[in-house]
Amino acid sequence: MKLKAVFLPVAGLIVLLMGSWSFKPERAPVARKPNIILIVSDDLGYGDVGFNGQTKIQTPNLDRMAAEGLVFRQQYAGTAVCGPSRAALLTGIHTAHATVRELSEWSLNGKPADLLPSDVTVAEELKRAGYQTGMIGKWGLDEGGTTGNALAQGFDYFYGFKTHREAHHYYPEYLWQNNEKVLLPGNDCARKIGTYSNDTFASQALTFIQKHRDGPFFLYLPFTLPHNELTVPDDSKQPYQTLGWPERPMKVAHYHHDPDGNLAYAGMVSRLDRYVGQIMAELKKQKLDENTLIMFTSDNGPGFDDGFFDSNGPFRGKKFQLYEGGIRVPFVARWPGTIKAGSVTSHACAFWDFLPTVCELAGVRPSATIDGISYLPTLLGKPKAQKRHDFFYWEINEREGPIQAVVMGAWKGIRFYEKPFELYNLRTDPGETANLADQHPEVVARLKAVMTETRTEHPEFPLTKRKARY
Incomplete structure (x- = not known):
């Protein structure tokens, strides 16, 4: 309801406002979930x-x-x-x-x-x-x-x-x-x-x-x-x-x-x-x-x-x-x-x-x-x-697999099947152009450990080489 305050006596307006201040709803309105x-x-x-x-x-x-x-x-x-x-x-x-x-x-x-x-x-x-x-x-x-x-x-x-x-x-x-x-x-x-x-x-x-x-x-x-x-x-x-x-x-x-x-x-x-x-x-x-x-x-x-x-x-x-x-x-x-x-x-x-x-x-x-x-x-x-x-983990076995990858902070490690490990600094090299694995063996060891420790075995998805069953 719109209040026509200009026509209300001052005393009446005060009473109205005091009434609105003293009103306490029984419960807070429930926020609508998006x-x-x-x-x-x-x-x-x-x-x-x-x-x-x-x-x-x-x-x-x-x-x-x-x-x-x-x-x-x-x-x-x-x-x-x-x-x-x-x-x-x-x-x-x-x-x-x-x-x-x-x-x-x-x-x-x-x-x-x-x-x-x-x-x-x-x-x-x-x-x-x-x-x-x-x-x-x-x-x-x-x-x-x-x-x-x-x-x-x-x-x-x-x-x-x-x-x-x-x-x-x-x-x-x-x-x-x-x-x-x-x-x-x-x-x-x-x-x-x-x-x-x-x-x-x-x-x-x-x-x-x-x-x-x-x-x-x-x-x-x-x-x-x-x-x-x-x-x-x-x-x-x-x-x-x-x-x-x-x-x-x-x-x-x-x-x-x-x-x-x-x-x-x-x-x-x-x-x-x-x-x-x-x-x-x-x-x-x-x-x-x-x-x-x-x-x-x-x-x-x-x-x-x-x-x-x-x-x-x-x-x-x-x-x-x-x-x-x-x-x-x-x-x-x-x-x-x-x-x-x-x-x-x-x-x-x-x-x-x-x-x-x-x-x-x-x-x-x-x-x-x-x-x-x-x-x-x-x-x-x-x-x-x-x-x-603390880190992100992925694996895939299609075509070039099995492959595992971990991102930990700026570091990205990729482990291929029977191929050299690859290490990249995503902060300085987001295009993954320079493999730094030989320069940072301690980082490679840490990422390899994460790959091993975080993974649970699955009978249908072992980290072995295989072909698609098309």
Whole structure:
């Protein structure tokens, strides 16, 4: 009610004010828990976005996220390939201890690399805090069709690809909605016609936001862009067709690529950016903007670029490698009114830090033993309250493996199978150009000890040389 104070006698005004001072509510108002949206791209490099220096590919919506939010300069993926990287993201446990350490094709006996009932995901934790949970896009942790099912791992709603090989094609015959196949009539992978799968993911995400606008909700939104195969509708390639770029012819085999890889790749990244813009617009439309933390990252380093796009930015390496280019990924967080706009942090964090971060935000403690540390203080602009890791650990066995890596402060150590140890000072040499192993044997010994001591054995993922079971 608006008070017309100019017409009140002075005494009456004083009485009114005294009454308001003496009023004591029965209980303090409960703060509304924020909605949480995590968007994950697939094989997008650190340097593929404008806010990290990309000049050829247009990413205006992601750049706006950065201008209105916080950019992390040293965020690490779970590892350098999708499945185990996503497992680390969802469970808060890195590959030294994880249930999923490789894709199924690289397990010792070919057993499906799935999450188990004993794994506690971020969705399960947030449900304890009263959140509605949705997973839309590429799951990739249900290879065996049993315990890894997203609905068995804390998600109320699932739409997308269950397995990583299903996600290799953009015009699939079907997608999954919960446990039912949804046929996509008219789709033809080879001819690349029909419904573009990621368009449906974006549409489903908007519907999920609308349906759960009263919140709180957690939406995990892992698109498959710009993973192979390289194909995208023509409207996303159009802005790049007259720029005179060198063509990159693509061979068609398992992946039904478009003829020119450079045009397709740029168009895929820009289409992904378009989806991000649609989601931010929907949040504003639903008046959820200031009560939603939205984050964007990638599951590992780039898998396509041959140098034309500088997809790995200033770093060495790419997907399947544990050099910085394979595991350091773009990361931006936006929360209007809470996160300071246009801010940048050098705080080092990793995928396994996501779970404790949102748990702290939601007011619950992780119910399992994890490797992660919450970076909520960094999000809130309180660097003095931020705890830091003693070290970060990764392993991978695909193609060049087994490989282990540890980052401890400025030092980065990489141990290859039956090859010399590599040591880099990331503070002075972020591009990992100068191997200092011979000059610092004491640092090498310390990092080797960490690699050995922190790792627990897993019968399907020993550190032995092996080939994929394709």
